[in-house]
Amino acid sequence: MHSSETTAPGTTSPENVRRVACVGAGVIGGGWAAHFLARGYDVTAWDPAPDAGPKLRRLVDAAWPALTSLGLAEGASTDRLTVTDTLEQAVADAQFVQESAPEKLDLKRDLLARLDAATPPGVVTASSTSGYPMTDMQTAAADPSRLVVGHPFNPPYLIPLVEVVGGERTDAAAVAWASRFYEVAGKSVITMDHEVPGFIANRLQEALWREALHMVASGEATVRDIDLSITEGPGLRWAVMGPMLTFALAGGEGGMAHMLDHFGPSLKSPWTRLEAPELDKELYDAVVAGCDEAADGRSIADLVAERDRGVIDVLRATGRLHREGDSR
Ligand SMILES: NC(=O)C1=CN([C@@H]2O[C@H](COP(=O)(O)OP(=O)(O)OC[C@H]3O[C@@H](n4cnc5c(N)ncnc54)[C@H](O)[C@@H]3O)[C@@H](O)[C@H]2O)C=CC1
Ligand SMILES: C[N+](C)(C)CC(=O)CC(=O)[O-]
16 A cells, blocks of 8 residues: 555544445445434435435435434434435535445446546545455546545444455555544444455355355255354354354363364365465464454453353344243
8 A cells, every 4th residue: 555644535534524425326335325324424325327316215214213223323314315416416525435336347447536536635435345456446546545445244334344445556544544434433444454355254254155155056055054054053153253262262261272273183174165274383373362362351261251141142132042931
């Protein structure tokens, strides 16, 4: 990423943003619009589809009851949504732009260049792309320094995570500005220093999905088996603790170090169709130290109790655990 002290990203500080533009208003753009509206922003939206306006309003209306039950920001209203006739109108007064157009590289390149030309100087534009590196998308823009990736998860108004990363020609300050803005707007942010196709979470999801497709293709598992294996199994724990700390607890009091000594050699067994990394000392130490850091002072016993409470909460919230006194 290119760093410049002269380029001021955003004419407004992340805390003072009031107006956000959503360009592309399908599943994700509509979800973003609902999120920003619920957080009390004015939202302008543009989408070239002839029925885009009514479709977007239906999407926002469908999300609103859930957002209301979670708690709206002061002044939040669906009336603060304006659907414009042109892209230029949507971004003219925007203090942040979220692009959510179809996942086609040429389309994104042209659109980001058009957005750059129409958006006030310094305003940061984030792409919702599921995996294209910004370096490949920013090639046609006159000012690529303010273009970042802000990868959401469906639906963006409920799933907190956004992965933020710039391209080779993005100003590092624009990445920092976008990360801070998303935090202010109520998201959980991972800011990446390196461009990795698919970012972090999609690479993990795709690895799992690839294995699932292998098993379905070869008749080893049904689609139902695949889904049940996650929703009734590891998925319950992953809502509470990620795969690293979850596996650290598989090592009992010995934590991740014992887990690696005990089960590390099984990486070589043909459980996965992906190639396993070499479990050398460097990787071993990085994983053990990373788990210690993530535990942040919590003992194994603390983590076990936290995981158990969390799994019980998830089971209860999804209607799979019955309250005391229930007969079932
Ligand atoms: N669907 C998902 O679960 C997720 C999608 N994404 C990303 O979000 C972006 C949008 O995907 P979806 O909302 O799923 O697609 P979608 O097909 O639901 O919506 C795309 C919208 O873009 C509009 N559009 C077409 N050409 C356009 C242009 N030139 N300029 C602006 N808008 C244009 C379409 O009319 C449509 O309303 C993609 O980059 C995708 O990879 C990211 C996370 C999750
Ligand atoms: C299927 N997908 C690649 C578009 C998924 C995402 O990008 C994130 C999500 O919502 O899971």
